[in-house]
Amino acid sequence: MNLVEYADRDLLAMDVANLLAGELKSALLARDTVSFAVPGGTTPGPIFDALCAANLDWDRVYVLPTDERWVPQDSERSNGRLITSRLLVNRAAAAQFLPLHADTENPEDVLPELEAQIAPHLPLSVLLLGMGADMHVASLFPGAPGLAEALAPDAPILAVTRPASQPEPRVTLTAPVLNGALSKHIVILGKDKREALEKARFLEPDEAPVTAVLSGATVHWAE
Structure with a gap:
């Protein structure tokens, strides 16, 4: 793990956006298409706002959520809504979006179809x-039912989790898929999350799922 500290959150957002744009450009030099997995929540919004204007071949970039709440994409809780409204605009509107949601009641019913797209x-x-x-990280929550299966080396591409702390089921990329990314970045903000990260380094993935992806990752932090 490589930890990078920033003077403030605005600087972090700009620098991380520039870094991600550079890595996507480099990847496009080697491959016809590239894949870019991004989170929901409040943290990545400013990064998306800067990244969406990057000058690269977005039509060759496939963007997907790291995880998704099982809600309609027009819901305020939808990660897909955040991604399409904050990242897939401006130049990045040309990118291809791979949703982790379908119009069914039970996510398990469509996992094979979603996995086939990814x-x-x-x-x-x-x-x-x-x-x-x-x-x-993603929707790998400590103590959630099915966490052990999602952390396993032979886990499938996707898993359904139902954390007790959350109001709806979630679909998430599993630990092997996340950890197998060619380039990994984690953004954390605030003292509480910095302290949580330091604590996690001494725990196992079932207690601190972030540790399943820390090896070789760059962690970006601002207070």
């Missing part, structure tokens, strides 16, 4: 993650 784009070219104060 499989051709693995390993992920570039991964951006956030981290919760409880040390969760």
Whole structure:
């Protein structure tokens, strides 16, 4: 793990956006298409606002959420809504979006179809993650039913989790898919999350799922 500290959040957003744009450009030099997995939540919004104007071949970039709440995409809780409204605009509107949601009641019913859309784009070219104060990443929550299966080396591409702390089921990329990304970045903000990260380094992934992806990752932090 490489930790990079920033003087403030605005500087972090600009620098991380420039870094991600550079990595996507480099990946496009080597491959016809690249995959870019990004989180929801409040943290990545300013990064998306800067990144969406990057001058690169967005029509060759496949963007997907790291995880998704099982809600309609027009819901305020939808990660897909955030991504399409904050990242897939400006020049980035030309990118291809791979949703992790379908119009069914039970996410398990469509996992094979969702996985089939993602499989051709693995390993992920570039991964951006956030981290919760409880040390969760994507929708890999400590103590959630099915966490062990999602952390396993032979886990499928996607898993359904139903954390007790959350109001709806979630679909998430599993630990092997996240950790297998060719480039991994984690953005954390505030003292609480910095302290959680330091604590996580001494815990196992079932207690601190972020540790499943820390090896080789760059963590970006601002207070």
